[in-house]
Amino acid sequence: MKILCIHQNFPGQYKHLAPALAQAGHEVVALTPKVDTPQSWQGVRVLPYKIEGRSTPDIHPWLIDFETKLLRGTSCHRAARELDARGFTPDIILAHHGWGESLFLKDIWPNARMGLYCELYHLTSEPFVAFDKEFRAPQPELDRLRIRLKNLNNRLHEEVMDAGLSPTRFQADTFPEHWRDRITVSHDGIDTDLVKPDPDARLEVTDGRSLTRDDEVVTFINRNLEPYRGYHVFMRALPDILRRRPEAQIVLLGGDETSYGARPPKGQTWKQIFIDEVRDRISDADWARVHFLGRVPYPRFLSLMQVSRVHVYLTYPFVLSWSLLEAMSAECAILASDTAPVREALTEGETGWLVDFFDTEALTARLDALLDDPETRARLGRAARAHILETYDLRRICLPRQMEWVQTLGALAPRQPAD
Structure with missing residues (x-):
């Protein structure tokens, strides 16, 4: 195909899926604005396109999000028309539609089957909109209206989606x-x-220091340090920890x-805001034991997981982070927020410990207890890795399932674009 x-x-x-499809003998082409020139990657022909146009000045703020998606959709449509003119007609289109690129592709190829990566539908119920009341919008009564409009891209894609793929049941639901x-x-x-345990792992941190499994290492990871992933909660617990x-x-x-949620006040970062909030309660000697590494290459990330004695993971009811599952695969003892996406992947007392997202006292107490209990940490870590092997293993479970999904998608009768 x-x-x-x-x-x-x-x-x-x-x-993983795109190279596997190419290796299976399919002709796989990718369109992306990430590259500047055509290139080959693991059997996939990667073609560039440029996003043309810009947001309208003074547009209604609720429309900025969709206009950005519309610009991406029309730009990708333009590149797809050029690809069609060169004779490429896909049997299957696999798209992460969250940024709008795939909005108009079925208008070019109505007989292609479209498989969408269904990452999240924005919900207006309170666990989603008002989970963390500290960061509510200035006019919370308008949140439901704004969020409903935010789903316009999702709704337009539903009309042309032949099948979807979602990484967790929480996200699918x-x-x-x-x-x-x-x-x-x-x-x-x-x-x-x-991603597995390594008793000899070493992690270089600040001032030339290296940490190993012999050190009492507590880890915390966000793509960007921000409230959606509990950075403020962890920092407020930090002085007591x-x-x-x-x-x-x-x-x-x-x-x-900022990856998700509200942006910090202009000229500030969430990272520094919460450092400033707690810094005067932490001595210089203790602050020297806090290491902000920023973003690091993947091998260094792995070393971090492998030296971690306890990994703390906090999140709103939102997309589950890969880092939690990777920490479990590395046999970390996990202390995580008792929120719906986490409960799908982790069971209290069996594969980790859970704590109320907002309870900094409970977070500190449970972390203290877990650090004092090497037998429990070892048991939780082994069980966490076993669960990942049984449920989330790439080559033995997930990738074969995705390949089967693509084959099923290719056999469907395509949904046609609707007026």
Whole structure:
């Protein structure tokens, strides 16, 4: 089959699936604005396109999000027309539609089957809109209206989606019921042959210091350090953690930007805001045990997981982070927020410990207890890795399931674009 992959940051979630499809003998082409020139990657022909146009000045703020998607959709449509003119007609289109690129592709290829990566449908109920009341919008009564409009891209794609793929049941169930019979739940997969325990791992932190499994290392990871992933909660617990654990080394990964939720006040970062909030309660000697590493290459990330004694993971009811599952695969003892996406992957007392997202006292107490209990940490870590092997293993479970999903998708009668 001829397969077209659409992802604004290719390969993204197609990191393993696209090469596997090429290796299986399919002709796989990817369109992405991430590259500047055509190139070949693991058997996939990767073609560039440029996003043309810009947001309208002074447009209604609720329309900015969709206008950005519309610009991406028309730009990708232009590139797809050129690809069609060169004779490429896909049997299957695989798209992460979250940025809008795939909005108009069925208008070019109505007989292609479209498989969408269904990451999240934005819900207006309180666990989603008002989970963290500290960061509510200035006019919370308008949130439901704004969020409903935010789903315009999702709704337009539903009309042309032949099948969907969602990494977790929690994420699949955010979509309306009439979508769900077309959505298969299969995680992207964890490479357990790579992400595994290493008793000899070493992690360089600050001031030339290296940490090993002999050190009391507590880890915390966000793509960007921000409230959606509980950074503010962890930082507010930090003074007491350092006081209780005089030997602990605290290592945080994450950038200074905003991935999700509200942006910080202009000219500030969430990282620095919450450092400033707690810094006067932490001595200079204790602060020297706190290491902000920013964003790091993947091998260094692996070393971090492998030296971690306890990994703390906090999240709103939202997309589950790969980092939690990778920490479990590395046999970390996990202390995580008792929120719905986490409960799908982790069971209290069996594969980790759970704590109320907002309860900094409970977070500190449970972390203190877990650091004092090597037998429990070892048991939880072994069980966590076993669960990943049984449920989220890339090559033995997830990738075969995704390949089967693509074959099923290719046999469907395509849905036609609707007026």
